[in-house]
Amino acid sequence: MVxxxxxxxxxxxxxxxxxxxxxxxxxxxxxxxxxxxxxAGVSKPTLYYYFASKEGIYLELMAATMATFQxxxxxxIVPQGTASQQLRRFATGVFDIxxxxxxxxxxxxxxxxxxxxxxxxxxxxxxxxxxxxxxxxMVQDGISSGEFRPVAAADLTWAVxxxxxxxxxxxxxxxxxxxxxAGLERMLTLILEGIRQTEG
Amino acid sequence: MVxxxxxxxxxxxxxxxxxxxxxxxxxxxxxxxxxxxxxAGVSKPTLYYYFASKEGIYLELMAATMATFQxxxxxxIVPQGTASQQLRRFATGVFDIxxxxxxxxxxxxxxxxxxxxxxxxxxxxxxxxxxxxxxxxMVQDGISSGEFRPVAAADLTWAVxxxxxxxxxxxxxxxxxxxxxAGLERMLTLILEGIRQTEG
Numbered sequence: 001m002v003x004x005x006x007x008x009x010x011x012x013x014x015x016x017x018x019x020x021x022x023x024x025x026x027x028x029x030x031x032x033x034x035x036x037x038x039x040a041g042v043s044k045p046t047l048y049y050y051f052a053s054k055e056g057i058y059l060e061l062m063a064a065t066m067a068t069f070q071x072x073x074x075x076x077i078v079p080q081g082t083a084s085q086q087l088r089r090f091a092t093g094v095f096d097i098x099x100x101x102x103x104x105x106x107x108x109x110x111x112x113x114x115x116x117x118x119x120x121x122x123x124x125x126x127x128x129x130x131x132x133x134x135x136x137x138m139v140q141d142g143i144s145s146g147e148f149r150p151v152a153a154a155d156l157t158w159a160v161x162x163x164x165x166x167x168x169x170x171x172x173x174x175x176x177x178x179x180x181x182a183g184l185e186r187m188l189t190l191i192l193e194g195i196r197q198t199e200g
Numbered sequence: 201m202v203x204x205x206x207x208x209x210x211x212x213x214x215x216x217x218x219x220x221x222x223x224x225x226x227x228x229x230x231x232x233x234x235x236x237x238x239x240a241g242v243s244k245p246t247l248y249y250y251f252a253s254k255e256g257i258y259l260e261l262m263a264a265t266m267a268t269f270q271x272x273x274x275x276x277i278v279p280q281g282t283a284s285q286q287l288r289r290f291a292t293g294v295f296d297i298x299x300x301x302x303x304x305x306x307x308x309x310x311x312x313x314x315x316x317x318x319x320x321x322x323x324x325x326x327x328x329x330x331x332x333x334x335x336x337x338m339v340q341d342g343i344s345s346g347e348f349r350p351v352a353a354a355d356l357t358w359a360v361x362x363x364x365x366x367x368x369x370x371x372x373x374x375x376x377x378x379x380x381x382a383g384l385e386r387m388l389t390l391i392l393e394g395i396r397q398t399e400g
Binding site: 026028029116117125132151154155159161165172173175183190191195 | 363
């Protein structure tokens, strides 16, 4: 898709993109406003105009990612097909979102698990909470409809979330991922087939 | 257990402990040798004598943790009971090791997922590899013996590992963990009961 960015949008996007690259390669704490504007080919006042500060550019990266994630995850919640099908569609869809935005995910992990870097507070848990809630509802539907045996909804929810979380995390590792999108789908099939309500 | 440390051992252990606390609270990069020796109440030459450098103290922390982990994980591999029982015993045992050593685990996550901090290379993946291998063998045994249906061993292995990984990671989060040791055991029971070979 070709987007016609106005010059304003182009500068803003360029600043965000270069800041993300620098935060990931040097770390948030070690990145200066000077380096960000140099990489984006703009002046310091330009950065201050759009984002006020390094903290501002970081918070905008987080807020924009959260908005994108919420919108894209929302589109994956389609009450069509069985609960198993919905769960697999949701999990692989979230996997696709994750890999599409891998660089900002890398930054989120670095801030969340990394050493204190002086980044302003952002509630990163919300990404995870959104997934837990959506999966929880699909699981509950599957149990209520009798598609699944009456297992504990929280345990099944966390088993599904665990597979999603671990396979996605594997894509962030410094080696060739040992588990992929297709593997995630197979793992879920294995778990969900096991709790399927059988006739009789 | 009361351990009678010689004075040499006590100094060495104190340096390791204070370095770990500083690495976690300030970050590895931001911690200086001066701060470590001040916290441990010893002189710089004492640190240089035992560990040569900040890099040396970090690598010793990693090597000692790996040795402990290998020894403790090894004790969890007991060919007693069903494959399901072995897997549950292994997973909860690893969970206990993880929570016992939570502070060094925190450092490993910070270095692994965090920004570049100039820490010397250590193959952190080995912790994960050890778990994948042990779980893989138990899963294979369960399939071979007919206890489990003939599912794909790799998928079942990763489903078990995923639950372990996610529940352990949850203990590192900045909030009250939403899933615990008992929950991990229930999740595994849910998955393993689902693939149990049924008579007839």
